[in-house]
Amino acid sequence: MVNPKEYDSMTEEERTAHDAAARKKEAEEQATLPYKWRQTLVDVDITFEVPKGTRARDLVIEIKKKTLKAGLRGQTPIIEGTLTKEVRLDDSTWSLEDQKEITIHLEKAKSTEWWKAVIEGHPEIDTTKIVPENSKLSDLDGETRGMVEKMMFDQRQKAAGLPSSDDLKKAEAFKKFQAMHPEMDFSKAKMG
Structure with a gap:
């Protein structure tokens, strides 16, 4: 299993080959x-x-x-x-x-x-690679669908070692606050 940082450092072709090999192995395990x-x-x-x-x-x-x-x-x-x-x-x-x-x-x-x-x-599947059918996702009510889409986004971001939607919102709010208060020194501010 490749960790997210190794995966990120792969070329597009390497990722495609890695994903194909992983799907093949998963399919073989599920077939047992x-x-x-x-x-x-x-x-x-x-x-x-x-x-x-x-x-x-x-x-x-x-x-x-x-x-x-x-x-x-x-x-x-x-x-x-x-x-x-x-x-x-x-x-x-x-x-x-x-x-x-x-x-x-x-x-x-x-x-x-x-x-x-x-x-x-029993043999497991990689849930980060699941792509739900759009018709099924659209069957959900607005609030549930929004929550599911957020979860899927956060899951993909985590797998890629990137910030979650909450982290991105905090960063955006911090940027707006900085813009509203240019007189303040934010050089030692920490996000977390």
Whole structure:
């Protein structure tokens, strides 16, 4: 893993190659999981195959606030463990599609966080590289969308070793104050 300063010192071509290699490795790790998953800011959807003809009574699916267990009754679970983040139980569901595929829908307890993985200890994804679908981001109310966009900006800035939006606002306010008070000496002023 390259730290942000090393990443910043790379040429554009090196960054592109580094990012491509990281995405490839991430995809290979995710492919080893016995399930597939995708997420939006508000939910996580997990799917996995079961033998054709499977019925609901043949399944064991337990969704809890911080744990998940799913698989065929009497067999080792296909997915089991501690979730990386909490879910809202009342809005989390599962379904059996065409007697061959399970879909588990988990509603995130905090709808402003990206998950690195579904289950703790499973291969993680780089959440700083997630680009949400614009249609999904636009579905959020104005206040939530603004908060999410600020978080995404701050996350990118932090990864690049640059100042956060709050740091930039402080610097801008300080500049305005300096301009309003040219008679004052700010040479020893510290931002922090």
